[in-house]
Amino acid sequence: MSQQPLITLDRVSKTFGPVTVISDVTVNVYAGKVQVLLGENGAGKSTLIKMMAGVHQPDGGSILVDGRAVTLPGTRAAEALGIATIHQELNLVGTMSVAENVMLGRMPKKYGLVDRKELRRQARAALALIGLDVDVDTPVGELGIARQQLVEIAKALSINARILILDEPTAALTRHETESLFRVIEDLRSHGVGMLFISHHLDEIAEIGDSVTVLRDGEFVAEVPASTPEDELVRLMVGRSIDEQFPRRAGSDADLPDSLPLPGANSNGDAGVLQVTSLSSKGKFQDISFTVRPGEILGIAGLVGAGRTELVRAIAGADKYDSGSVTVRGRALPAGNVGAAVAAGIGHVPEDRKVQGLVLDASVNENLGYATLKSTARLGLADFSGQRSRAESVARTLRIRMHDIEQPIRSLSGGNQQKAVFGRWILAGSTVLLLDEPTRGVDVGAKVEIYELMNQITAAGGAIVMVSSELPEVLGMSDRILVMRDGALAGELNAAEATQDAVMTLAARDTDEVN
Incomplete structure (x- = not known):
């Protein structure tokens, strides 16, 4: 595979009013690789992925896709380049069906009307990618959070993305569901899809990642292999060692x-x-x-x-x-x-x-x-x-x-x-x-x-x-x-x-x- 990144955030910066949330950060995502983005809450991870998704534009630096500088003025511009994002905040309409949510904004039409048969077929195909067996006519609001998260993942995968951003995709999943998702990620990796993966579950990083970019207070700290021990990842993230993971004291x-x-x-x-x-x-x-x-x-x-x-x-x-x-x-x-x-x-x-x-x-x-x-x-x-x-x-x-x-x-x-x-x-x-x-x-x-x-x-x-x-x-x-x-x-x-x-x-x- 080519060593040129699919997408690069090149020395990007972002401020909101008087607050600088990202300062001179570079992140690369390669074809067939999973780049983990790690940092405490408030470190700037969400702002970075929103730059990739076209939600925010950088105040400094540039975004490169296939080595070419691009401007992403909105999410549709990002999707047109094959960039799909699964945000931590679920972007679903509870009163609409599972099928309608999966195909939201891309409803198949026939004679100017929504083709319900084709809608269901495409939605079932997307759900099958992650092994989710639910009635596609069910209102998504009737599903639990774990299944809603899987619907969100199926929605992102349905656009055949070549750059997939996953923001806390396993936060609401059981271990079995996480393993199913990881199998999907492995399949996507084998087909050359590049992925940016955010997770607070440190034990997942070595299992699914290739390398890790660590942020602290909006700044780049280090890029290390995904096999880096958890205690070292914690030290890089928070700037100190955490001696006790569960400090229960009564x-x-x-x-x-x-x-x-x-x-x-x-x-x-x-x-x-x-x-x-x-x-x-x-x-x-x-x-x-x-x-x-x-x-x-x-x-x-x-x-x-x-x-x-x-x-x-x-x-x-x-x-x-x-x-x-x-x-x-x-x-x-x-x-x-x-x-x-x-x-x-x-x-x-x-x-x-x-x-x-x-x-x-x-x-x-x-x-x-x-x-x-x-x-x-x-x-x-x-x-x-x-x-x-x-x-x-x-x-x-x-x-x-x-x-x-x-x-x-x-x-x-x-x-x-x-x-x-x-x-x-x-x-x-x-x-x-x-x-x-x-x-x-x-x-x-x-x-x-x-x-x-x-x-x-x-x-x-x-x-x-x-x-x-x-x-x-x-x-x-x-x-x-x-x-x-x-x-x-x-x-x-x-x-x-x-x-x-x-x-x-x-x-x-x-x-x-x-x-």
Whole structure:
């Protein structure tokens, strides 16, 4: 194969107002190769791929395709050159069918009308590339996040791209689904497709990548082989070594900053701060009972479709349930009432932060304050000045990287957006946090910061229920683990006895992936 790159970002730079997000960075993507782009949230990865996709134009430097300088004024110009992008933020229309989403903007026509038969045929062919077996007439909004991600991938592959940009494509996938995607990538590699791959799962890099470009604070740090040890990749990314991947410390062992307005214990010895009794919702979960004590992290593991997210949403008041009860410090909560749950001290960090956890066009300040506008009001009027002061304090403590508290939260990196969702519930003084995939799409440095924050919350007497598709995370950060299977509790393990094999034995009998 030719040694000339398919596409090059040659010493590109980009600024937004007074902030320089990319400075003099070069990245090459070669035919038949997978170039991994690695860096913390906020390092500039998304800005770089948006330059390749025609979303942003560089302020300095140039873009070369097949060695020729090009201008990419929009996404259609990029697609015309064979550049397809799978963005971290899913670009799907929930009310439209799977087939319509896969072929969006490229609907086959017959006699001036959409040819539904051909539409379905082309969509099925695209889905077959990644082994996704779903009814193409199903509204995409009815699919779970993992399957929506696969539809997005099929959509990108359907344009026969020769340069494929994959931004966190495995973030919502099971191990089995990831392996299916990697088989597709290997097939594309053998056909000369060049790929730029972004992932926060360091264990995937050696498996799928050829070489790695490392960024830090918008600047090029190094280009190294994909076989580089993980601890060295972490050091290059964050500028320091991270000694402990899962720093679980309970009680007084956690480092608790005085400036963080964390909840008090409000407990009676070992009494449960959260009690769930015989909770059932038809078709989702049945007869779920457990207690969470102050200072405890309760992990919930299981396979896709086990009912974990549905259970957490019901406890948070986001969805109604048919029977059973949820009690916080002895106070029974009404079903399907988010306001009552928040007032009782429950905070919910949802699975999909962009859709369910944030108002993307609102400011960082507004997003931090949504849970406390009513409780901090004076004479019925919102305390905007006090809210801003409190938001700035929490943002500093959580090290949310931003240039201004009033900037739109959509402009923050994924990890900083996630910390803002945490910050909202810290401001609200929540004593129970329900965390659904708390570190999905978050880099290793930000993950450790979130884990430390969880330690601080439990050290102050708070309780955490954590759903995670990453089994090492569940094992590393939980004091006890509940395992769900087919909407029911399959068993409980304490931290001392919990292993991947033990969890898998409870989670499934005929499958080998946990999610």
